Amino acid sequence: EVQLLESGGGLVQPGGSLKLSCATSGFTFSDYAMSWVRQAPGKGLEWVSFINGRGEYTYYGVSVQGRFIISRDNSKNTLFLQMNSLTAEDTAVYFCAKEPIVGATRPNWFDPWGQGTQVTVSS
């Protein structure tokens, strides 16, 4: 069974940084791309970033480009999201999601999703 478990969320001041992790199990991690998707309180889904299985290809949403960095450690089956220069608009639940297609080099669809980790940016 595929399992995705996010961690690292919390309360951070505006301008601060935070690093999220997504620990995975139940599949060959290096074969699959991963994404981060976020959901602000009471709002819809917003895609944040994508990384392919080998970490060669990355994509970012416009609102986080230049501030967030996606990475992965295939030896530890873990996905990361380094978030810098955080603002109140980054407050959201952050989900990691698996790309179902082996070897994908760009996002297609997301299945399954983790349970999410809350990030709150506030002074």
Add this chain to the structure above:
Amino acid sequence: SYELTQPPSVSVSPGQTVSITCSGDRLGQIYASWYQQKPGQSPAMVIYKDDQRPSGIPERFSGSNSGNTATLTISGTQAVDEAVYYCQAWDSSTVLFGGGTKLTVL
């Protein structure tokens, strides 16, 4: 910028058929997917690649995509289907989600 537009809400009576639309310029030329999100839960994919149903998703869920509109159809809607549904597509190096449609089963 490219956008995906969904109606904010739709309602249906139990046992009836309901369709949720997702509109975007030339959407039919790219793949659309659909996700179901119930309160307090993570989203779950119910349709991918326009009309493909993941394993474990009931046959009452179906999808289509043509022209400027992708459509999620639920036949024989059940109370358990009450949720927010999001469409999603990939275009010009970015992933797009529709704003979500709240399905109410009356």
